[in-house]
Amino acid sequence: MSSIKLRAVVALSGLALVCAAHAAQKESAPPKKAAVHAKKAAAAKDPVAADFEKFHEIMEEDSPAELFEAKGAEMWKTKRGPKHVSLEKCNLGLGPGVVKGAYVQMPRYFADAGQMMDAERRIVYCMVKLQGFKEADLAKKPFSKGSYLPDPVALVTYVAGQSRNMKIAVPQKLPQERAAYKLGEEIFNYRAGPWDFSCATCHGEDNKRIRTQNLPNLASKVDAVRAFQGWPGYRMTGGLMHTLQWRMNDCFRQQRFPEPGYASETIADLLTYMGVNANGYLYKGPGIKR
Amino acid sequence: MKTFQASIFGAAALAIAFTAQAQDYRAQAISMMKRDFHAKGIAHMDRLNEDALQLICNRSHNEPPKGIAETLQHDQLATIQYPADGKFLGDWKAGEKLAQNGRGMTWKDGGKPSGGSCYNCHQIGPATTSFGDIGNSLLHFGKIRGYGPDVQKYVYGKIYNAKAYNLCSKMPRFGHSGTLTEKQIKDLVALLLDPNSPVNK
Numbered sequence: 398m399s400s401i402k403l404r405a406v407v408a409l410s411g412l413a414l415v416c417a418a419h420a421a422q423k424e425s426a427p428p429k430k431a432a433v434h435a436k437k438a439a440a441a442k443d444p445v446a447a448d449f450e451k452f453h454e455i456m457e458e459d460s461p462a463e464l465f466e467a468k469g470a471e472m473w474k475t476k477r478g479p480k481h482v483s484l485e486k487c488n489l490g491l492g493p494g495v496v497k498g499a500y501v502q503m504p505r506y507f508a509d510a511g512q513m514m515d516a517e518r519r520i521v522y523c524m525v526k527l528q529g530f531k532e533a534d535l536a537k538k539p540f541s542k543g544s545y546l547p548d549p550v551a552l553v554t555y556v557a558g559q560s561r562n563m564k565i566a567v568p569q570k571l572p573q574e575r576a577a578y579k580l581g582e583e584i585f586n587y588r589a590g591p592w593d594f595s596c597a598t599c600h601g602e603d604n605k606r607i608r609t610q611n612l613p614n615l616a617s618k619v620d621a622v623r624a625f626q627g628w629p630g631y632r633m634t635g636g637l638m639h640t641l642q643w644r645m646n647d648c649f650r651q652q653r654f655p656e657p658g659y660a661s662e663t664i665a666d667l668l669t670y671m672g673v674n675a676n677g678y679l680y681k682g683p684g685i686k687r
Numbered sequence: 688m689k690t691f692q693a694s695i696f697g698a699a700a701l702a703i704a705f706t707a708q709a710q711d712y713r714a715q716a717i718s719m720m721k722r723d724f725h726a727k728g729i730a731h732m733d734r735l736n737e738d739a740l741q742l743i744c745n746r747s748h749n750e751p752p753k754g755i756a757e758t759l760q761h762d763q764l765a766t767i768q769y770p771a772d773g774k775f776l777g778d779w780k781a782g783e784k785l786a787q788n789g790r791g792m793t794w795k796d797g798g799k800p801s802g803g804s805c806y807n808c809h810q811i812g813p814a815t816t817s818f819g820d821i822g823n824s825l826l827h828f829g830k831i832r833g834y835g836p837d838v839q840k841y842v843y844g845k846i847y848n849a850k851a852y853n854l855c856s857k858m859p860r861f862g863h864s865g866t867l868t869e870k871q872i873k874d875l876v877a878l879l880l881d882p883n884s885p886v887n888k
């Protein structure tokens with residue numbers, strides 16, 4: 398693990414150099430991957446973005462996210478909280494204690510809570526119900542900052558890692574789940590605020606960029622997987638691990654909206670909309686982000 | 688024939704029911720957001736309320752009927768406050784800095800003057816390659832369109848309130864929303880329309 402960490406640091410400080418060296422080593426890469434890479438780089442039209450794409454490919458195999466997965470795995474089975482129990486009885490939708498494949502099948506409707514829940518919302522629910530943590534405490538500082546890593550972030554990263562290379566299959570069986578999709582779609586398209594932005598303003602068209610950042614069209618079947626893929630993600634900027642809760646929060650900030658509640662229904666429904674749009678694609682596990 | 692009529696009636700009823708349900712989701716989604724969000728910094732809860740224009744764009748999926756669009760564009764045009772001194776051209780160098788600056792109006796901002804976020808969506812000066820492409824390219828803007836007072840007035844108005852020219856444009860209304868001041872908008876006009884600006888070289 399420490400060698401991975403070391404490599405991340407080296408890579409961050411000398412990105413282009415490391416990329417070039419690895420690229421030379423990787424000449425035997427399958428042609429399909431190379432073609433995709435070339436296409437992405439061409440679309441980005443920017444050397445920084447192209448470098449990142451290279452770096453991304455190299456790092457994908459042993460991502461720093463694994464460090465956080467390990468941390469979450471340990472936390473999952475440790476007796477914690479006021480009730481001093483582990484999360485091993487937590488039901489992520491596939492039965493108590495079943496973690497494998499649960500992440501790619503969330504958000505889903507949980508009858509015990511009477512709510513739609515994405516992975517993080519469900520984990521928070523388990524921490525409250527099983528371990529006795531206070532919801533308000535967990536919502537106080539829910540995002541990574543500096544050396545601070547919130548417990549739910551590590552736990553979500555672990556749970557997500559347990560769905561690596563599985564098909565995204567966000568359920569739409571129950572009426573509540575179908576309603577959540579419709580509500581999420583409405584939230585996605587709702588323009589308001591001083592800049593008249595909705596999610597769709599930036600994420601409703603194919604092949605668009607803000608600066609050099611490629612924008613996935615989250616309303617389209619082909620692109621929507623990019624909302625799922627790579628999250629939770631290790632963000633090279635600042636070296637922080639972030640989940641989709643953070644991503645949604647920061648999107649609303651840039652949308653010039655007020656702040657959405659952490660692990661709220663609004664976020665769960667929005668993630669349902671995007672998750673269902675991504676159904677059928679292979680989830681590659683926690684990733685890295687620029 | 689009877690079945691045909693019945694099926695038409697059925698389809699119509701279904702269409703009405705569907706529309707009613709769609710509106711119900713919309714109303715439900717809005718009230719859910721109002722319940723789940725909270726004010727932070729300068730981003731107050733009233734930002735979740737649609738104004739008349741946002742409402743029309745939201746309800747029509749950004750494609751309002753032509754007549755309504757024209758009427759509302761006219762209303763938006765009336766909001767534009769042109770400079771009292773009748774001059775539209777500021778300092779292109781200050782404009783370039785504003786165009787690069789993506790700050791403004793988020794809950795992390797406040798106090799500091801906002802930027803124009805222009806490069807986020809537009810190609811502008813030739814030196815900046817990290818530009819977005821949600822908006823069209825503005826490179827050689829004056830060179831192509833001319834530098835006259837009509838073009839100057841149009842650019843000032845477009846930055847002040849883009850919706851006056853295209854009702855459901857994705858571009859924010861920088862003057863109308865109070866994001867940019869008159870002086871700042873003039874500097875941006877100069878970036879596009881000063882013959883000495885790198886944009887027109």
